[in-house]
Amino acid sequence: MGESNDSGIAALLLGFSGLDKFQREKFMGQLNHFIYVSSRQKRKLVDGWLVACRESADPAANMIAESMAEYVVHDRKPIKGREVRRLAGTGDESSSAS
Known part of the structure; x- marks a missing residue:
């Protein structure tokens, strides 16, 4: 994985870390749906x-x-x-x- 991909993933994870519990659950539900x-x-x-x-x-x-x-x-x-x-x-x- 290239450095540019690593920074994009880090930015996504940083954004995720700033979500409250409800928003994290909603995000995980949508991510799970997207995967399948x-x-x-x-x-x-x-x-x-x-x-x-x-x-x-x-x-x-x-x-x-x-x-x-x-x-x-x-x-x-x-x-x-x-x-x-x-x-x-x-x-x-x-x-x-x-």
């Missing part, structure tokens, strides 16, 4: 989290969404039977049936 769902469901969850962070009033959430959006866009593989394309001038994507 299909690849398609994982993409839907990530998309939902990106939207929630982008729309958040929390500047830290906005910053995380901006940095992750680029990673997700480049890592994504099109869903069979669907075309994934970038919207002109944005980092957003749009899907349309083929």
Whole structure:
């Protein structure tokens, strides 16, 4: 694992350490759900989290969404039977049936 990955994990763990008991339980439940769902469901969850962070009033959430959006866009593989394309001038994507 590279140093950049280590620092990302450390940042995530540091954020987790700042959660209260209720938030930690909620996080662990969502993480557990994410681990066991299909690849398609994982993409839907990530998309939902990106939207929630982008729309958040929390500047830290906005910053995380901006940095992750680029990673997700480049890592994504099109869903069979669907075309994934970038919207002109944005980092957003749009899907349309083929």
